[in-house]
Amino acid sequence: DGGITQSPKYLFRKEGQNVTLSCEQNLNHDAMYWYRQDPGQGLRLIYYSQIVNDFQKGDIAEGYSVSREKKESFPLTVTSAQKNPTAFYLCASSIDFGDPLPGYTFGSGTRLTVV
Amino acid sequence: AQSVTQLGSHVSVSEGALVLLRCNYSSSVPPYLFWYVQYPNQGLQLLLKYTSAATLVKGINGFEAEFKKSETSFHLTKPSAHMSDAAEYFCAVRGGSQGNLIFGKGTKLSVKP
Numbered sequence: 001d002g003g004i005t006q007s008p009k010y011l012f013r014k015e016g017q018n019v020t021l022s023c024e025q026n027l028n029h030d031a032m033y034w035y036r037q038d039p040g041q042g043l044r045l046i047y048y049s050q051i052v053n054d055f056q057k058g059d060i061a062e063g064y065s066v067s068r069e070k071k072e073s074f075p076l077t078v079t080s081a082q083k084n085p086t087a088f089y090l091c092a093s094s095i096d097f098g099d100p101l102p103g104y105t106f107g108s109g110t111r112l113t114v115v
Numbered sequence: 116a117q118s119v120t121q122l123g124s125h126v127s128v129s130e131g132a133l134v135l136l137r138c139n140y141s142s143s144v145p146p147y148l149f150w151y152v153q154y155p156n157q158g159l160q161l162l163l164k165y166t167s168a169a170t171l172v173k174g175i176n177g178f179e180a181e182f183k184k185s186e187t188s189f190h191l192t193k194p195s196a197h198m199s200d201a202a203e204y205f206c207a208v209r210g211g212s213q214g215n216l217i218f219g220k221g222t223k224l225s226v227k228p
Contacts (some may be wrong), residue, residue: 016217042220
């Protein structure tokens with residue numbers, strides 16, 4: 001079945017370390033997104049990519065970086081510059097950035113904890 | 116610019132009672148509106164969406180929502196709550212073909228036996 005796979009499900013990071021969260025989709029979707037979820041704050045957009053080899057900053061991009069070298073993959077790196085990285089991270093995709101009708105498909109998330 | 120406001124961060128109902136989760140939107144262009152559900156430690160699942168075809172939209176698990184332009188609302192309802200409906204619900208808006216989905220802060224639904 002087609003879908004989005006996020007790994008790992010749980011991730012622990014020491015202070016000062018960079019970590020990379022994986023997001024892979026086999027839906028043949030052009031657009032991919034990364035959201036951060038904190039209790040009571042809803043979903044906040046970190047980065048998005050409309051098409052391969054292209055990505056744009058969202059509302060809270062500071063301390064994060066992404067790449068989109070393949071259509072299927074959109075990894076997110078949480079750098080040591082991110083002051084408060086402990087959160088639940090969600091990856092999503094959509095068929096076409098310019099077509100809102102289908103909505104987004106979400107992965108099952110990665111919970112990152114700084115120890 | 117688009118935005119959504121979900122009224123009430125927590126809603127508690129008894130099993131079998133009506134579920135009403137409120138969402139008001141702001142959009143400078145005709146909006147596309149969505150409701151998603153999230154169970155603990157999982158991703159979001161699409162419940163239903165409004166795309167201007169009909170103002171009353173039926174979704175999965177017995178949920179429905181009505182688009183009211185005059186009230187800029189898109190409230191989610193279910194006639195009879197079930198224990199399995201306990202989850203967090205998110206309303207989202209997109210203004211036409213521009214921009215990303217904008218999500219509300221979520222409403223956590225509890226269902227009492």
